[in-house]
Amino acid sequence: MGTGVERRVTRWGAAVGVLVMGGALVAGGAIATAGTAPEKPSATGRPAGTGESRASAAMTLPAPTGRYQVGTAALHLIDRQRRxxxxxxxxxxxxxxxxxxxRYPAGATAGRYPRAAQMTPREAAAFDRMNSFSEQVPPGKVAWQATRTAAHTGAPVAARRPGQRLPVVLYSPGAGDPRGFGSTLCDELASRxxxxxxxxxxxxxxxxxxPGGRVARSVMPAEITKAQKAGRMTELLRKVSAVRVADTRFVLDELGRRGDASPxxxxxRGVPDMxxxxxxxxxxxxxxxxxxxHxxxxxxxxANLDGVMGYTQRDDDPSNPSTVGRDGVxxxxxxxxxxxxxHHTVASWGAVWEHSKGRHGAWLRDLTLRGSRHATYTDAETLIPQVARRVGLPPAEVAKMIGSVRPARAVAAQRAYVSAFFDRWLRGREDxxxxxxxxxxxxxxxFVP
Known part of the structure; x- marks a missing residue:
């Protein structure tokens, strides 16, 4: 697969299918607001409705390899300039x-602080019902809420030289994924x-x-159904992308605030090098x-880990390009x-490649991880084999989700190349x-020429 002439559904399209399928399970994106009682945990401590028969043992993520332990803090940000x-x-x-x-490099005492969950129980319950593995792993079979990351909540920042600031890397998850589903790479970078x-x-x-237990659930199933009926999927994909970019730029604004205005x-405070x-x-x-x-x-x-860069549901479709596709970087x-x-098989990648090289002479690399699948670039690479052992998935089903590359090798390669990329361009370090x-x-x- 992946040839230039195949009419394949893109990762946008895959996410659309998952979200539509999840729509019936999450009531079309109903929202628990401050005036609505939050979900109550069952006697086992799990949110009601998550199923009591799931495997209860926690799954594990690989430990970071950097010199530092990892700390973490959660921020609740409100953009009062944007409805x-x-x-x-x-x-x-x-x-x-x-x-x-x-996430940030933490001091030697970090181990005294609790390890952060990959997802809260309520977030995990929603992920259990609405994720890209639901065809192979039915809801109620996996204790997603039990997975802990390597990051320690509230741990003190590692000692630094006076005035030293640390480079910043932002992470945006795939459509329909929670921010915690990239914990392996995020914790790795923090440890470095x-x-x-x-x-x-x-x-x-x-x-x-x-904070306080209020939960905002996905409205995407309802939005996708509406867009499909109206023949406006391209417009919806444009909106999703625009909202994501606006979210990111707002977070950059907030990180740049100083003193008591900083969240x-x-x-x-004063640690991130903006x-x-x-x-x-x-x-x-x-x-x-x-x-x-852009x-x-x-x-x-x-760094783009297997993400289409146009408003299309086919990898080989050059129509409806994004501005990063039209302009390059x-x-x-x-x-x-x-x-x-x-960049030879995915039309939107080819457009970015051509315009970045031609107009700007930008530094570009196109790398393929042999034997990988789309979910290889998430924590699924480590978690799905553990799921498979617990629920009895055959190897062929596992390969459909995360490919044939050995998980340890896939994780090692991603850590090496993503870290080297940011080391080179944010720190000026040789690799x-x-x-x-x-x-x-x-x-x-x-390496793809």
């Missing part, structure tokens, strides 16, 4: 609200000395829980990273695709040519 574009909210909650997690900021796109993610905990900001994401999040870099000069480098862009996805030519250490990675 929520999805029409969500009630009196008191009409402005755009986001939940953001900040980055401030990593992950954001949920409210009313698009399956569920976003705010960061006191121990983190002059050294990069961004990456998977699927629609990768598109968001590239498009935000629109906002504060992003110095972007003039700053470094890393493309990492699943097996078969390159021994890792980004310039094939490496015997990572034979799974193919």
């Amino acid at each position: 929520d574009p999805w029409g969500g909210g009630t009196p008191g909650h009409r402005y755009r609200e986001l939940m953001v997690s900040v 000395g980055y401030v990593v900021v992950t954001l949920d796109h409210t009313y698009e993610a399956p569920a976003v829980e705010f 960061l905990p006191r121990g983190l 002059g050294a900001v990069g961004m990456f994401g998977q699927s629609a999040g990768g598109f968001t990273a590239a498009q935000t870099m 629109d906002d000069r504060r992003i110095r480098a972007a 003039d700053r470094p862009l890393l493309l990492m695709g699943m097996d078969g996805d390159t 021994g040519g890792l980004l310039d030519r094939p490496s015997a250490h990572y034979p799974e990675v193919r």
Whole structure:
């Protein structure tokens, strides 16, 4: 698959299918507001309706390899200059609200602080009903809420030289994914000395829980059904992308605030270097990273992990390009695709490649991870094999989801290349040519000319 002539559904299209399928399960995106009682946990501590028969053992994510332990803090941000574009909210909650997690290098005492969950129980319950694996893994079979990340909530920031600030990397998840589903790479970067900021796109993610237990559920199933009936899917994809970019630029604004105006905990204020900001994401999040870099000069480098960069439901369809496709970029862009996805086979990638090289002479790399699938670039690469062992999925079903590349090798390659990319362009560090030519250490990675 992935040839230039195949009429394949894009990752946009895959996300659309999941969200539509999830619509009947999440009541078309109903929202629990401040005036609505939050979901009550069952006697086992799980939110009601998540199913009591699921496997109860927690799944694990790989430990980071950097020199630092990892700390984290959650931020509730409200953009009072912007009404929520999805029409969500009630009196008191009409402005755009986001939940953001900040990962950072933590001191040696971080282990004394609790490890953060990948998702809250309410967010996990929504993800359980509405995710891209529901065909192979029916709801109620996996304790998604039990997974812990490597980040320790509230841990003190690692010691730094006086006045030293740390480069910043933003992360945007794929359509229909929560911000915690990229924890492996985000924790890795934080362990290597980055401030990593992950954001949920409210009313698009399956569920976003705010302080106090208020939950905003996805409205995408209803939006997609409406757009399909009206023949306006292109317009919906444009809106999703525009909302994501606006969310990201607002987060950049908030991170740049100083003193008491900063939303960061006191121990983190003055730590982010807003002059050294990069961004990456998977699927629609990768598109968001590239498009935000096109629109906002504060992003110095972007990495797109298998995300289409146009408003289309076919990889080979050049129609309805984005502005990053029409204009290209003039700053470094890393493309990492699943097996078969390159700038020769994905029309929107080809457009960005051509215009970035031709007009700007920008630094570009196109890497393929052999044997990978779309979900390889998320925590699914590590979690799905654990799910398979617990629910009895055959290897063929696992391969459909995460490909044939060994999970440990896939994770190692992503860590190496994404870290090297940001080290080079945000820190000016040499990578021994890792980004310039094939490496015997990572034979799974193919450089696409």
